[in-house]
Amino acid sequence: EAGVVQSPRYKIIEKKQPVAFWCNPISGHNTLYWYLQNLGQGPELLIRYENEEAVDDSQLPKDRFSAERLKGVDSTLKIQPAELGDSAVYLCASSSSDRPYYEQYFGPGTRLTVT
């Protein structure tokens, strides 16, 4: 079983530039999560999708962040424009409601550096 795939793994951009991250979850997983992980901290949820519907985006800074999961499979998270404080690791995870207890499977993350 292939794991959660994320790309790119690393991204360096200048402030005020746009950036996008892509995630492909484990096949058959209907729930997809985007997390923000700052250095020395645990992951913090940005948005959760059930199929193509965003069911929890309360922590997503909507003035500059957007996300989509158009066909209920892969997902894109975008930042426009990026700020210095956005430097962090962006993790994608997926889970299946068919499996008990909703354990999450994480991708390797995208490390964003904003200069």
Next chain:
Amino acid sequence: AQSVTQLGSHVSVSEGALVLLRCNYSSSVPPYLFWYVQYPNQGLQLLLKYTTGATLVKGINGFEAEFKKSETSFHLTKPSAHMSDAAEYFCAVSETGGFKTIFGAGTRLFVKA
């Protein structure tokens, strides 16, 4: 509201020594509890989980954790540390039947030869 507190941002042990990573949680309903491990430049990997039933939970790589409701704790242990155990460990809590998972700040484990 749920919360997780991991006591000690860094723990250092000698190879072969006992590993003890502490986690306390707060939840208004019976919780699901998790420990994840993160190796450098990788995502989080599930070590073990408590949902219901037996309070002593065994996971991968020889780790285990015990759910103590009276102490609202879910400490992670391993009898004998190995160099390959050096990583960041995260305790997490979610409400029964819920999808929202709250992670602790993490504990970095160092293993000395």
